[in-house]
Amino acid sequence: MPEPAPIPMSATLAADEALARRRRAGERVLSMAGGEIGLPVLPVLRERLAAAAAENAYGPVAGSPALRTAVAGYWERRGLAVDPGLVVAGPGSKSLLFALLLAIGGDVVVPVPSWVSYAAQARLAGARPIPVPIRPGQGGVPDPDRLREAVVDARAAGQDPRVVVVTVPDNPTGTVASAATVRRLADTARELDLVIVSDEIYGDLVYDSSEPAVSPALHAPERTVVTTGLTKNLALGGWRTGVARLPDSEPGRALHTRLVAVASQIWSSPPAPVQTAAAYAFGEPPEVTERIAASRRLHEKVVRAVAAHFAAAGAKAAPVAATCYLYPDFEPLREHLAQVHGVHDGDALAGLFSERYGVGVLPASAFGEPGRPLRIRAATSHFYGTTDERRTAALEAADPLALPWIRTAVDRVGEVLADLTGADVPALVPHS
Amino acid sequence: MPEPAPIPMSATLAADEALARRRRAGERVLSMAGGEIGLPVLPVLRERLAAAAAENAYGPVAGSPALRTAVAGYWERRGLAVDPGLVVAGPGSKSLLFALLLAIGGDVVVPVPSWVSYAAQARLAGARPIPVPIRPGQGGVPDPDRLREAVVDARAAGQDPRVVVVTVPDNPTGTVASAATVRRLADTARELDLVIVSDEIYGDLVYDSSEPAVSPALHAPERTVVTTGLTKNLALGGWRTGVARLPDSEPGRALHTRLVAVASQIWSSPPAPVQTAAAYAFGEPPEVTERIAASRRLHEKVVRAVAAHFAAAGAKAAPVAATCYLYPDFEPLREHLAQVHGVHDGDALAGLFSERYGVGVLPASAFGEPGRPLRIRAATSHFYGTTDERRTAALEAADPLALPWIRTAVDRVGEVLADLTGADVPALVPHS
Numbered sequence: 001m002p003e004p005a006p007i008p009m010s011a012t013l014a015a016d017e018a019l020a021r022r023r024r025a026g027e028r029v030l031s032m033a034g035g036e037i038g039l040p041v042l043p044v045l046r047e048r049l050a051a052a053a054a055e056n057a058y059g060p061v062a063g064s065p066a067l068r069t070a071v072a073g074y075w076e077r078r079g080l081a082v083d084p085g086l087v088v089a090g091p092g093s094k095s096l097l098f099a100l101l102l103a104i105g106g107d108v109v110v111p112v113p114s115w116v117s118y119a120a121q122a123r124l125a126g127a128r129p130i131p132v133p134i135r136p137g138q139g140g141v142p143d144p145d146r147l148r149e150a151v152v153d154a155r156a157a158g159q160d161p162r163v164v165v166v167t168v169p170d171n172p173t174g175t176v177a178s179a180a181t182v183r184r185l186a187d188t189a190r191e192l193d194l195v196i197v198s199d200e201i202y203g204d205l206v207y208d209s210s211e212p213a214v215s216p217a218l219h220a221p222e223r224t225v226v227t228t229g230l231t232k233n234l235a236l237g238g239w240r241t242g243v244a245r246l247p248d249s250e251p252g253r254a255l256h257t258r259l260v261a262v263a264s265q266i267w268s269s270p271p272a273p274v275q276t277a278a279a280y281a282f283g284e285p286p287e288v289t290e291r292i293a294a295s296r297r298l299h300e301k302v303v304r305a306v307a308a309h310f311a312a313a314g315a316k317a318a319p320v321a322a323t324c325y326l327y328p329d330f331e332p333l334r335e336h337l338a339q340v341h342g343v344h345d346g347d348a349l350a351g352l353f354s355e356r357y358g359v360g361v362l363p364a365s366a367f368g369e370p371g372r373p374l375r376i377r378a379a380t381s382h383f384y385g386t387t388d389e390r391r392t393a394a395l396e397a398a399d400p401l402a403l404p405w406i407r408t409a410v411d412r413v414g415e416v417l418a419d420l421t422g423a424d425v426p427a428l429v430p431h432s
Numbered sequence: 433m434p435e436p437a438p439i440p441m442s443a444t445l446a447a448d449e450a451l452a453r454r455r456r457a458g459e460r461v462l463s464m465a466g467g468e469i470g471l472p473v474l475p476v477l478r479e480r481l482a483a484a485a486a487e488n489a490y491g492p493v494a495g496s497p498a499l500r501t502a503v504a505g506y507w508e509r510r511g512l513a514v515d516p517g518l519v520v521a522g523p524g525s526k527s528l529l530f531a532l533l534l535a536i537g538g539d540v541v542v543p544v545p546s547w548v549s550y551a552a553q554a555r556l557a558g559a560r561p562i563p564v565p566i567r568p569g570q571g572g573v574p575d576p577d578r579l580r581e582a583v584v585d586a587r588a589a590g591q592d593p594r595v596v597v598v599t600v601p602d603n604p605t606g607t608v609a610s611a612a613t614v615r616r617l618a619d620t621a622r623e624l625d626l627v628i629v630s631d632e633i634y635g636d637l638v639y640d641s642s643e644p645a646v647s648p649a650l651h652a653p654e655r656t657v658v659t660t661g662l663t664k665n666l667a668l669g670g671w672r673t674g675v676a677r678l679p680d681s682e683p684g685r686a687l688h689t690r691l692v693a694v695a696s697q698i699w700s701s702p703p704a705p706v707q708t709a710a711a712y713a714f715g716e717p718p719e720v721t722e723r724i725a726a727s728r729r730l731h732e733k734v735v736r737a738v739a740a741h742f743a744a745a746g747a748k749a750a751p752v753a754a755t756c757y758l759y760p761d762f763e764p765l766r767e768h769l770a771q772v773h774g775v776h777d778g779d780a781l782a783g784l785f786s787e788r789y790g791v792g793v794l795p796a797s798a799f800g801e802p803g804r805p806l807r808i809r810a811a812t813s814h815f816y817g818t819t820d821e822r823r824t825a826a827l828e829a830a831d832p833l834a835l836p837w838i839r840t841a842v843d844r845v846g847e848v849l850a851d852l853t854g855a856d857v858p859a860l861v862p863h864s
Contacts, residue, residue, distance in 0.1 A: 007535065008693060008697075009493075009693040009696050010693075010697055010700070013493055014696070017492055017493070040486065040488070046485040049485040049705060050485040051482075053481040053482040054472065054473050054478050056472070056667055057669070061445055061449070091527075091699055094698065094699060094700055095699050098698050102439075102556055117697050120697045121697055121698070237489070238491065238703070238705075239488060240523060240699070240700070240703045258438075258439050261439040262439055265440075265530070265549050265552045265553055265556060266530050266553070266556070267523055267524055268442070268445065268526055268669070268672070269672070271670070273670075273706075274705075
């Protein structure tokens with residue numbers, strides 16, 4: 001059997017699996033690598049899934065009418081009204097993103113840094129990823145000026161860029177691109193005739209409700225595909241449900257037809273019982289919105305406490321405004337890390353966190369960062385407890401940092417950073 | 433937005449959706465197009481899924497250890513013992529087949545006729561499908577001599593065939609390739625250094641238990657990947673669960689690594705609650721094996737009754753030995769069809785069934801047949817009733833053909849064929 005080019009395993013999933021193995025082997029580990037949300041299924045959704053257990057028909061490729069109608073309502077409440085006929089559900093937004101790349105064809109512009117799978121998916125789809133850096137604090141959106149340059153250059157070189165992927169709010173930086181940046185991105189995409197695929201899976205996890213993330217679909221509705229799911233806001237990653245909102249335009253409808261055709265050949269339909277429970281969730285009855293709000297508050301408190309430790313240790317980062325991620329830059333500590341630990345880049349830094357301290361984080365290179373930046377991504381979504389009881393307590397606590405298991409995890413980050421940097425253990429988080 | 437090459441919608445799923453629309457519009461329709469199994473979820477599996485509704489973690493990309501261990505046992509009981517570490521679960525065997533094509537790379541030999549999605553998937557994966565005809569009655573396995581010729585020619589022409597897909601038992605023909613054919617296929621694949629991907633989703637639906645389907649994995653264990661799922665034997669298509677068995681060889685383990693990497697980038701993991709219920713099913717406790725046996729008996733009785741109508745009408749077909757499919761050839765009626773109906777090929781014949789009689793069938797062209805064969809594929813899996821009560825009664829009936837709703841559907845096929853061919857309405861099925 002001939003051996004084709006290597007395909008990288010998803011860095012987040014690989015790191016999580018490696019850490020789970022070490023934990024089972026009895027090691028003391030702290031997982032900050034993958035962004036899986038460690039919170040229980042909301043009871044009403046558990047009941048809805050259980051009640052749908054007799055559903056075994058495929059149903060429509062694009063998802064059940066009930067699900068698509070509920071999803072259209074979800075988007076309408078966010079200023080993105082859409083015909084349910086232009087909604088496509090799939091077994092996770094990851095699958096939808098890949099199917100979109102196949103359906104659109106051509107090469108793919110990805111932000112730097114960006115989620116581990118965009119570039120890998122582009123390569124699997126036979127495309128070349130075209131990396132374009134973000135501007136500081138504007139995570140997930142390629143700098144519009146550099147986007148223009150890169151696309152013009154790529155076309156001159158014979159490449160065929162047709163789509164730009166953006167992440168609003170952003171993974172890995174935890175920032176939210178400003179309305180102005182999103183508008184400029186939309187204008188530039190129109191000028192370059194690019195489809196925008198806007199991954200908005202963290203849309204419900206912006207801490208400040210007075211400054212929600214702005215979708216490029218507001219500014220370039222004719223060419224923006226929006227994707228989301230229930231993996232982050234409701235911790236339902238293991239249920240595998242994602243949705244896409246196609247543009248209400250002639251090319252948008254043509255893309256819809258192609259996307260459904262790809263879906264019919266690759267996955268047939270999303271899991272039927274999950275569709276029924278997901279339709280209930282996307283309808284956003286009060287218990288669902290309350291759960292999402294509680295999760296958001298929990299992420300914010302824990303992320304900010306951990307961010308304070310990184311800041312105290314001397315790492316730089318744009319203020320986190322959403323998600324459960326930090327993306328600290330240890331550049332100010334470069335000399336110390338080199339002299340004391342022999343660490344010269346993000347990969348070695350992530351290795352140090354893992355080998356010396358049992359702390360799983362991901363290096364900047366996993367997010368497509370070139371060169372040798374001393375950056376890592378850390379997620380706090382595994383801090384909430386290992387049992388449903390603890391996780392529920394974390395959601396319900398007025399001060400989750402006072403819960404001993406969360407306190408221990410956050411303190412551990414402080415200890416590790418103090419040891420790493422040679423500083424005293426900081427005590428920035430007020431004990432209550 | 434530039435418009436890339438068209439992607440065909442899955443013919444089976446498209447036909448089912450079109451027929452469902454006509455039924456909702458009040459038309460009298462009989463669906464024989466898609467092969468979805470119209471039977472209820474076995475109660476114990478419904479209970480297992482309901483009990484697993486709190487499971488929301490991704491778990492390992494390849495599926496939970498419990499599921500992979502259960503699947504290894506399922507294969508061991510069929511003479512295909514395997515390390516659970518070489519089992520990969522996915523959201524349907526369709527997704528696994530596609531991921532395998534991506535992971536193997538190169539061009540893909542497909543049998544003619546064969547399932548609608550193999551060639552479409554090969555094209556989506558950037559490969560060229562290389563069609564190789566089957567020998568009569570040996571459905572799903574390319575004629576080994578013609579396979580050798582085609583691969584030698586393709587390589588001489590600069591193509592890169594690396595894999596041959598086979599279907600044992602077969603869709604669309606409902607036949608099972610003989611042990612001798614499978615052995616020759618395996619030998620030829622070894623000679624040509626091709627991976628064999630053996631789609632065995634109908635493996636539990638061979639009517640004669642004394643002559644089970646023979647897997648190429650028995651003859652070429654070092655290079656055969658086997659896929660299956662619970663879609664056909666337990667009617668769980670809507671649950672989306674499939675599994676693959678990788679070869680226990682050095683290239684097999686390398687392919688396993690690549691397959692899991694592709695899975696990690698495209699779908700993360702199969703739906704968690706479904707995995708738990710599927711693990712129970714693959715463990716095959718008595719109620720599961722009894723249900724599978726009852727389904728098999730039901731398919732056999734109904735398919736044979738319908739096949740008798742086609743035979744009486746003058747269509748030819750190899751005897752059906754498995755599945756719920758018929759693949760009748762109307763060549764003996766070519767003159768009549770041309771003169772009376774203006775029908776000259778399978779597409780027009782399927783159109784006539786649909787437009788004039790409201791009977792959904794698929795033309796041979798959907799299965800890759802070139803030329804103008806007067807063949808169609810008909811599935812009987814929608815005949816068992818539209819309610820769980822009727823479907824359960826169908827499973828439990830000693831003589832399902834005596835149930836009025838099944839009788840009506842089977843009789844309707846006879847009426848349609850009589851009208852189509854100008855013959856008297858046959859009454860081959862004994863009324864009880």
